[in-house]
Amino acid sequence: MIGFRYLTNVVTLELDAAKCNGCRVCLEVCPQAVFACVDKRAVIVDRDACMECGACTINCEPGALTVLKGVGCAAAVIEGLIRGTGPDCGCSIEPKADSCC
DSSP, X not given: OTTOOOOTTOOOOEEOTTTOOOOOHHHHHOTTOOEEEXXXXXXXXXXXXXXXXXXXXXXXXXXXXXXXXXXXXXXXXXXXXXXXXXXXXXXXXXXXXXXXX
16 A cells, blocks of 8 residues: 555654664554654654554554554545445544544
8 A cells, every 4th residue: 555645744643753762663564654764763754654554553662653543534545445435534524623634
């Protein structure tokens, strides 16, 4: 799925560089190549590619990464693919201030 994009500047992914121990697990588990290793620490190189799956946060032992997994249009796209339906995050029915659309 590398190359996937939905909306720019809405991803909830955050990295606390001070907590990163340089283990590189986030690089291994991220299906979107969001991370790189610079000076023996993880850096976010493509934030908008993040699909908020949560793999990085689940596997980040020092807790340097946070993301609200399963939110927004990315989750809707994935669920639509699994179910064989179109993506539907529900925000087009009742748009909210914090809506993904």
